[in-house]
Amino acid sequence: MPRRGILTYHDISTVGTPISVAPDTFRAHMAYLHSNGIRGVSVDEFLTAVASGDNAASRNLMAISFDDGFASVHDEALPILREYGFTATVYVLAHKLGGRSDWRRLGTIPDLPLMGPAPLRACLKAGWEIGSHGLDHHPLTEGRPVEVARQMRTSRAELESLFACPVYSFCYPYGAFTRDHCVAARDAGYRSATTIRVGYIENPLVRPFAFPRLGMNIVRTDPRLQQALLKATVKGHAMRFVKLRRILTRRPHHSGEGAVPCV
Numbered sequence: 001m002p003r004r005g006i007l008t009y010h011d012i013s014t015v016g017t018p019i020s021v022a023p024d025t026f027r028a029h030m031a032y033l034h035s036n037g038i039r040g041v042s043v044d045e046f047l048t049a050v051a052s053g054d055n056a057a058s059r060n061l062m063a064i065s066f067d068d069g070f071a072s073v074h075d076e077a078l079p080i081l082r083e084y085g086f087t088a089t090v091y092v093l094a095h096k097l098g099g100r101s102d103w104r105r106l107g108t109i110p111d112l113p114l115m116g117p118a119p120l121r122a123c124l125k126a127g128w129e130i131g132s133h134g135l136d137h138h139p140l141t142e143g144r145p146v147e148v149a150r151q152m153r154t155s156r157a158e159l160e161s162l163f164a165c166p167v168y169s170f171c172y173p174y175g176a177f178t179r180d181h182c183v184a185a186r187d188a189g190y191r192s193a194t195t196i197r198v199g200y201i202e203n204p205l206v207r208p209f210a211f212p213r214l215g216m217n218i219v220r221t222d223p224r225l226q227q228a229l230l231k232a233t234v235k236g237h238a239m240r241f242v243k244l245r246r247i248l249t250r251r252p253h254h255s256g257e258g259a260v261p262c263v
């Protein structure tokens with residue numbers, strides 16, 4: 001069975017930042033998945049299907065995730081995913097809904113508008129999952145345990161109350177986490193937590209609070225290289241994916257090897 005994983009996107013626009021993917025490029029990614037018989041689903045649906053052990057149910061799934069909850073996700077990605085019958089998970093910040101990404105960012109990324117409750121409800125209505133990215137993009141590695149617990153527990157409680165839906169999935173701000181944070185995420189009631197480590201998910205029961213993902217932030221639009229990256233993604237060729245991604249992304253000089261900037 002080919003290896004499957006969680007694709008990561010941030011902003012879907014032509015703004016041209018290192019975390020932006022142009023709508024046409026995003027559409028090409030989704031079209032490639034669709035033409036290869038793969039359906040994009042939320043993180044929780046993907047993990048539940050893989051954990052069931054039913055290979056027939058999970059072999060044609062790939063999870064799609066959006067970090068931060070940019071307004072462009074509703075405006076650009078939602079109609080494209082709807083067209084293909086796909087869903088996704090959007091990791092939002094409970095205290096930034098309807099605001100801007102005005103937290104400490106990496107590189108030259110501008111602050112961009114974020115979805116408020118109404119567009120997020122439209123995503124929910126389309127079958128998407130709302131996950132938590134914390135309250136305000138506070139780096140958990142700089143917080144005391146009580147602050148880490150507050151970021152995880154309060155964001156989950158507030159999002160569940162506002163949207164009247166369960167919040168099962170967490171995403172570490174900046175992708176930074178420790179073993180204690182994995183325990184805190186579990187204790188806060190989440191089923192999984194995602195990072196920006198690059199990789200596929202071999203077994204969703206192993207380290208479910210430190211899942212790697214497949215960063216799809218592509219700055220260069222060379223069609224041949226993009227096609228090769230998509231092929232590696234679908235075939236589950238991890239080494240080839242990492243190599244191609246290095247070529248296709250413009251990594252900020254102060255981020256870790258292979259890391260996606262997470263604004």
Ligand SMILES: [Zn+2]
Pocket residue numbers: 067068133137173174262263
């Ligand atoms: Zn983020």
